[in-house]
Amino acid sequence: MKKLRKPVYAAAGYNTVSFGSGRREFHPKKPRPGLEEYISEAGKGVIAQINDVNNIDEGVIGNFMAARFNRQGNLPGFIPFIDPALEYRPCTRVEGACGSGGLALYTAIKTICSDLADVVLTMGVEVQNTVKAIYGADILAGAGHYKSQRKNGHAYFFPGQFSDRAGTCYEKFGYDYMRKGMAHWYARAVTNARKNPKAQEYHNRIEDLVAAGMTPPNPKVFCDHLNVYDCSKVSDGCSALIFASEEGLQKIGIDKKDAVEVVGFGQSQADVTRLPEDRTRLTTTRKSVEKAYEMSGLGPKELGVLEVHDCFTIGGLLHVEATGVVGYGEAAGFVAEGKTAIDGEMPTNATGGLVGFGHYTGGTGVRQAVDLLHQLTGKAGDCQVEIKSDRPYGMLISMGGNDRTVTAMIFRQAA
Amino acid sequence: MTFDERLRNVSVIGAAGKMGSGISLLLAQEMAKQKLKPENKNVPYRLNLIDINEIALDGLMSYLRAQLTKAGEKTTVLLRDLYRDRENLVENYDIIAAFVDDAMSVLRLGTDLNMVKNSHMIFEAIVEDKNVKVDLLKKLDRLSDKDTVYFTNTSSIPIHVLNNEANLGGRIIGFHFYNPPAVQRLAELIAADRINPELKDMSLELAKRLRKTIVPANDIAGFIGNGHFLRDGLYAIREAKKLAPEYTLPGAIYIMNKVSQDLLIRPMGIFQLIDYVGVDVYQCISETVSGYIKGEDLKDDLLAKMVEKKVLGGQHADGSQKDGFLKYEKGRPAGVYGLDKGEYEMFDPEGWSGEIDKKLGAYPEGTIPWRKLLMDPKKNEKLSVYFKNLNASDSLGAKLAKAYLKNSKKIGEFLVETGVAKSADDVNSVLLNGFYHLYGPINDYI
Numbered sequence: 001m002k003k004l005r006k007p008v009y010a011a012a013g014y015n016t017v018s019f020g021s022g023r024r025e026f027h028p029k030k031p032r033p034g035l036e037e038y039i040s041e042a043g044k045g046v047i048a049q050i051n052d053v054n055n056i057d058e059g060v061i062g063n064f065m066a067a068r069f070n071r072q073g074n075l076p077g078f079i080p081f082i083d084p085a086l087e088y089r090p091c092t093r094v095e096g097a098c099g100s101g102g103l104a105l106y107t108a109i110k111t112i113c114s115d116l117a118d119v120v121l122t123m124g125v126e127v128q129n130t131v132k133a134i135y136g137a138d139i140l141a142g143a144g145h146y147k148s149q150r151k152n153g154h155a156y157f158f159p160g161q162f163s164d165r166a167g168t169c170y171e172k173f174g175y176d177y178m179r180k181g182m183a184h185w186y187a188r189a190v191t192n193a194r195k196n197p198k199a200q201e202y203h204n205r206i207e208d209l210v211a212a213g214m215t216p217p218n219p220k221v222f223c224d225h226l227n228v229y230d231c232s233k234v235s236d237g238c239s240a241l242i243f244a245s246e247e248g249l250q251k252i253g254i255d256k257k258d259a260v261e262v263v264g265f266g267q268s269q270a271d272v273t274r275l276p277e278d279r280t281r282l283t284t285t286r287k288s289v290e291k292a293y294e295m296s297g298l299g300p301k302e303l304g305v306l307e308v309h310d311c312f313t314i315g316g317l318l319h320v321e322a323t324g325v326v327g328y329g330e331a332a333g334f335v336a337e338g339k340t341a342i343d344g345e346m347p348t349n350a351t352g353g354l355v356g357f358g359h360y361t362g363g364t365g366v367r368q369a370v371d372l373l374h375q376l377t378g379k380a381g382d383c384q385v386e387i388k389s390d391r392p393y394g395m396l397i398s399m400g401g402n403d404r405t406v407t408a409m410i411f412r413q414a415a
Numbered sequence: 416m417t418f419d420e421r422l423r424n425v426s427v428i429g430a431a432g433k434m435g436s437g438i439s440l441l442l443a444q445e446m447a448k449q450k451l452k453p454e455n456k457n458v459p460y461r462l463n464l465i466d467i468n469e470i471a472l473d474g475l476m477s478y479l480r481a482q483l484t485k486a487g488e489k490t491t492v493l494l495r496d497l498y499r500d501r502e503n504l505v506e507n508y509d510i511i512a513a514f515v516d517d518a519m520s521v522l523r524l525g526t527d528l529n530m531v532k533n534s535h536m537i538f539e540a541i542v543e544d545k546n547v548k549v550d551l552l553k554k555l556d557r558l559s560d561k562d563t564v565y566f567t568n569t570s571s572i573p574i575h576v577l578n579n580e581a582n583l584g585g586r587i588i589g590f591h592f593y594n595p596p597a598v599q600r601l602a603e604l605i606a607a608d609r610i611n612p613e614l615k616d617m618s619l620e621l622a623k624r625l626r627k628t629i630v631p632a633n634d635i636a637g638f639i640g641n642g643h644f645l646r647d648g649l650y651a652i653r654e655a656k657k658l659a660p661e662y663t664l665p666g667a668i669y670i671m672n673k674v675s676q677d678l679l680i681r682p683m684g685i686f687q688l689i690d691y692v693g694v695d696v697y698q699c700i701s702e703t704v705s706g707y708i709k710g711e712d713l714k715d716d717l718l719a720k721m722v723e724k725k726v727l728g729g730q731h732a733d734g735s736q737k738d739g740f741l742k743y744e745k746g747r748p749a750g751v752y753g754l755d756k757g758e759y760e761m762f763d764p765e766g767w768s769g770e771i772d773k774k775l776g777a778y779p780e781g782t783i784p785w786r787k788l789l790m791d792p793k794k795n796e797k798l799s800v801y802f803k804n805l806n807a808s809d810s811l812g813a814k815l816a817k818a819y820l821k822n823s824k825k826i827g828e829f830l831v832e833t834g835v836a837k838s839a840d841d842v843n844s845v846l847l848n849g850f851y852h853l854y855g856p857i858n859d860y861i
Contacts, residue, residue, distance in 0.1 A: 134488045138506040151505045155491040221492060 003295060004262065008112045009249050009414050010122075011259035013241035013370030014045030018200040018358025020129055020235045028129070035070050035078065035127050038238035042123060043082030046240045050119075051253035053083050056242075057117035059091040062104030062124035064362035064400075068139045069130050079121065086121075096269075097143030098311060100124060101239070101365020102398025102407030106267050108243035118248030124363030125238040133234050140361065143401040145273045154223060159231055161402045162312040163223035168279035169314060170225060173329050181332020182313035183213025186229045186355060188340055189310065193352030195382035200233055200358030213313070230313040235358035239367035249414075256415030260376045263393065264298065265409040266291020272404050280329070282315075285322040285397055288408040292395065293324075296410050300324040303410075304391035305375050306340075306348040307368040309399040310355050319397055320348060347385040350375060365398030365407060372396055376413045387413075416535060416562060418620050422449060423460050426534040428551060429541035430464035430524070431471035433730065434568050437596030438538050439464050439475065440482050441625045447483075447518035451497050460521045463530040472524045474732060482597065483518045487511035531559050536617075538590075540568040543699050545576065545706075552581035564614050566590040566621075570641045571703040574634050575607035585611040588618050591638060592627075593849040594692070601849035602627040607634045630844050635835045636707035639845045641700050642835050643856065644688070645713060646826045648697060650819070651675060651685040652715050665751040665760050666771055668740055670815065672748065677778065678805065678816035679823075680798070682785050682851045687748055690728030690739030694721045717754075726752055776810025788853055798853060802860035820861045827856035 016038050020026055033041075039061075047053045059079035066072045076091035094103040101124035108122040128136055134155065141150050141157035154160025169178050187209035193199035206212050215227040222228060244252060249259055266288040276283065293299055300323055308323070310316030317331035325346050326334045334340065340348035351357050351371045354364060372394040374380040376387060387394075398407045425442055429435040442462055450460045466472050487494060491507050494514050504510045523530060531537055537555055541548060552565060565587040567577060574589045581587070589605025602622055606615050622629045632638035637645055651671040658667035672684030689697045698718040705713045721727070721740070728739025736743045742750035742759040750759035762768040781801035788794050805813055827842040836842045843855020854860065 132488060134491050134507050134511070138508055141506070146505075151502070152499075155495050155507055219492075221489075 004109075005113055007246055008109050008262045009244050009246070009256075009259045010262065010369060010373055010411065011242050011244065011249065011254045012046045012049035012252070013239070013373045014042050014049070015198055015239045015367050015370050016041050016045075016237045017198045018235045018237045018360060020200055020233050020358060022200045022204060022233060024203045032129060032236065033127075035066060035072060035075075035125060036081065038127060038236065039078045039123065039125050040082050042125070042238035042240040043079070043121065046121060046242060047083060049254075050242065053085040055119050055248075055252045056086060056089065056121045057119050057248075058089055058111055059086065059121045059123070060104050060107045060111070061091070061093050062095070062100035062102075062362050062366060063093060064095060064097050064100050064126055065139050065142060066125075066127070066362075068142075069126070069128050069136070075125075079123070090117075095362070096405035097400030098140075098309070098359070098361040099365060099398045099400025099405035099407060100362035101367065101369075102267070102396075102400070102409070103405070104366055105243070105369055105398070105409060106265065106407050109262060109265065112243055112245050112248070118245045119252055120243045121240065122243050122366060122369075123238060123240040124360075124366030126360040126362040127236040128234050128361065129236050136234055143404070148273060149275070156223065158402070159223045159226055159312065162230075162314050163217070163225040165276075165279040165318070166225035166230070166312075166314040172280055173332065178314075178317075178332050179214060181317055181335045182230055183210050184336040184338075185310065185313040185316050185340075186210075186213035188335065188338075189313075189316075189349060189353050189356030191356075192342060192350055192383060193356030196351045196357060199352040199356055200235055201352060201356045226312060226314070232311050232354035232359035235360040237358060237360035237363055237367070239360075239363050239370050241366065241370050241373060257413065258377055259414040260373050260394075260411040261414045263410045263412055264292040264294070264296025265407065266295065267407045270404045272401060276403055280318070282318045282322045282399075282403045282406075284403045285319060285399060285406045285408070288406040289323055289395075289397065292408040292410050296393075298393060298410060302391055303346070303393050303395050304387050305350065305372065305385045305394040306346060307372050307394065307396040308348060308353070309364065309368075309397050310349060310353045311359055311399070313355060315399075316349070316353065316355070319399075320346075322397070323395065342383065342385055350380065350383045350385050365396070368396040368398060369409070369411075372411050376411055418617055419449065421535040421564070421617070422446060423458060424463075424533045425461070425536045425538070426463040426465060426531040427538045427540065428465050428528070428531075428555070429539065431466035431468055431475040432540055434592055434594060434596055435464075435466065435538075435540035436475050436478055437594075437598075438540055438568065438592055440479055440597050442538070443479060443483065443518050443521060444486055445624045446521050447514070450521060451514075451517060461523055461533070462521050463534060464522055464524045465526065465528060465530055467526055469526055472526070476522075476524060479522065480515060480519060483515045484511060487514040528554060529558060531555055531563075534559055535563050536566065537563060538566045538568065543569060543571060543696065543703060545572050545580075545703065548572065548577055549580040552577060552583060552587070556581065556583060562586075564588070564611070564617065566618070568592055571637050571700045573607070573636050573707060574605050575609070576707075578607050578609070585609045586614065588614050589632075589634070589638070590618055590621070591632075591640065593640065599849055600626070600628045601640075601845060602629055603632045603638050603640055603845065603849075604629045605632050605634050605638055628844070628848050630841050630848070631837065632841070632845075633835050633837075635833065637700070637704040637835070639830055639836045639842055640849050641704065642830050643823070643826050643842065643846060644692075644850070645697075645700055645704055646829075647823055648685055648689050649701070649713065649715055650822045650826075652717050654815070654819075656717070662771060663753075664755075665753045666767065669751050669762070669768060670771060670775065672741065672751075673775070674812055674815045675819060676785070677782065678812055679819060680783065680785050680788060680801070680853055684748070686740040690736065690741055690743075691730075693727055693729035694718065694739045695727045696729070698722050720754055721752070724754070724757065775812035775815075776808075779804035779808045779813060785853065789851075794853060798860070806861065817861055820856075823856040824858065824861070831857075
């Protein structure tokens with residue numbers, strides 16, 4: 001694994017609200033912001049934190065399916081829309097399903113390392129409430145292989161895929177053990193989201209979250225092995241931050257203590273036409289994590305905070321296992337014992353994760369980077385994790401499809 | 416002929432009306448489901464939707480398409496399985512669209528009664544007028560087979576009267592859907608004395624297929640639902656008249672509506688409910704039931720005056736509420752009709768209605784809006800606490816509410832005593848399932 005040829009930093013992060021059902025102000029029949037408003041809000045949110053918009057050299061935007069959700073292509077064109085000063089800057093859109101955000105981060109780093117830019121505005125966006133969930137499921141199914149998988153797939157295609165994973169895990173590790181772990185994952189996600197005013201579950205008032213999470217799945221109306229609480233919701237939102245070189249950071253006037261440094265990352269791609277061979281493991285994710293560990297020379301013991309891609313509670317558990325923080329089959333117990341809490345042994349998804357914060361698919365990887373930036377620079381508000389000096393690192397995992405397109409990335413505070 | 420064979424050709428008369436359109440939707444869904452079964456692949460299914468109003472039939476077509484789409488969206492898991500052999504149908508969108516097309520292909524819409532020719536089940540949901548219904552039933556019986564059975568949606572006319580006058584030989588049953596039929600879980604089943612026994616079994620099977628809870632009612636005008644609603648509404652009207660000298664009639668209507676909604680914790684106030692049903696429809700029920708029940712005054716001149724002024728309530732084509740006793744803004748009561756001036760007096764929290772609110776007094780502790788309590792698992796517990804506090808309160812509002820509740824209970828008990836309902840449970844079930852009350856009228860709360 002190659003090392004980074006020069007330091008790369010991230011700073012000036014901004015998340016919009018993750019909007020959708022669950023937010024008090026959400027009404028499916030009332031007009032809502034679109035791509036324009038979200039991209040503009042997040043972009044301006046970043047620009048407000050740097051000294052001069054003219055110092056942005058390039059833009060990259062991650063998005064999954066605007067062409068179908070919003071009938072809109074050519075998303076790079078929305079970067080100059082944020083601010084006229086960005087007109088004629090080089091801009092790129094990247095796509096890797098729900099891992100698009102991770103690819104945007106990866107692309108920004110490569111651009112910095114190529115010396116072609118010192119400051120890259122890095123964004124991720126998705127606006128999905130334009131269609132009902134049952135049709136949204138069709139669109140999101142594009143993260144799998146349409147030709148070989150869609151016809152025989154579940155009405156809710158991705159819940160169906162992860163339901164299959166959950167079912168296999170039930171067989172291997174026992175239903176009660178797994179279900180309890182998944183229910184606690186849900187409860188933890190909402191508990192954290194209630195501390196984050198931008199989270200989709202911020203207004204969640206369910207009294208007994210674990211009991212809700214324990215709801216037995218109902219295959220007649222949903223999936224064989226998942227209940228609705230196991231799933232992240234349909235979300236609209238955008239996240240953005242700056243990736244910069246050493247010079248870039250100085251140029252935009254950001255102090256190193258307000259920035260994080262990329263210490264390692266790994267990106268791995270699996271064949272989209274194939275289904276996972278072992279449903280109880282995330283092998284592509286594991287590969288990306290190993291690459292990130294190798295580049296950084298670190299291991300799970302040095303990590304102080306995690307941001308994993310829990311599009312489903314079962315996915316969250318498998319992600320924690322893929323990081324090596326716990327062994328194979330151990331995550332359900334680890335979570336049920338409260339060890340992923342903000343003040344637990346390995347704080348995970350402290351702002352709610354995909355289940356609690358929300359999941360604007362193509363933007364989630366960028367959202368995770370923004371949240372890690374805030375955690376590692378002490379700006380996470382009520383969701384703040386205590387970052388200890390012997391474990392100063394945070395890792396994110398951004399996943400597209402059923403463990404197909406995966407980026408893992410490790411940061412630490414720059415100074 | 417089996418039930419399933421009968422279900423292959425069905426007609427609805429008055430299909431474009433408020434009740435008819437809902438009944439049509441329920442039947443269309445069930446018939447489409449049958450049609451999609453592999454064993455019925457080559458069986459033709461026909462649902463004839465007949466109405467005298469051609470324009471309304473256009474609206475019915477759009478309504479059914481929209482509702483069938485919604486039904487498809489809710490049952491996509493099942494539909495994907497039903498269409499698994501259709502290789503070209505891949506996405507949910509394709510499958511739901513195919514389902515809607517298949518369901519719509521069952522429908523035949525028109526104004527011609529001859530369309531019923533091959534139907535073995537006919538649903539009648541026309542105007543609540545005995546003579547018009549009898550006339551229609553006679554015509555239908557001339558046009559259709561001799562074993563055709565009739566389901567009438569009458570809410571007040573005794574079934575034996577329709578049976579005898581149209582000479583149907585026991586082939587008619589009262590199958591009274593609640594409004595809106597596609598949503599309300601309840602159906603009252605009214606069998607006359609000399610009914611064909613098969614028809615009762617058929618009705619129970621039908622209720623199962625359409626997922627309705629059946630409450631049997633005896634064949635006495637008004638049955639259980641309107642038996643209670645009519646008397647409950649008349650009580651409110653008469654109480655309003657008593658309060659009128661002090662508060663004016665609009666003020667008194669405001670009071671009774673507010674008390675019956677807020678302090679009885681009902682989904683809507685009594686005058687709003689009359690408007691929802693339609694002031695003219697309510698008056699028609701009152702006239703009809705009065706014709707069959709002697710020794711009880713079930714009419715009130717206020718209704719006649721409202722109808723004369725053409726202040727009728729009911730719904731606009733888009734489903735929104737028309738003005739009646741109350742004026743509606745964004746679906747909520749915002750004013751009350753003044754018969755003398757012929758115009759609405761808008762609620763004025765700073766003025767007259769605010770003054771009345773003060774006179775009604777503070778609500779008892781534990782007063783919770785109906786909507787909030789509806790899904791509350793501790794609903795009954797909270798109701799007990801609330802009613803205890805209501806009993807202890809002697810505010811004007813509480814006094815009126817207690818008297819109202821006592822009267823509602825009296826009506827319920829009267830329906831049991833006079834044999835309209837078999838039991839208190841049946842009365843309560845109708846009010847719970849058909850009117851979405853949180854508690855039955857026959858209770859120990861007061």
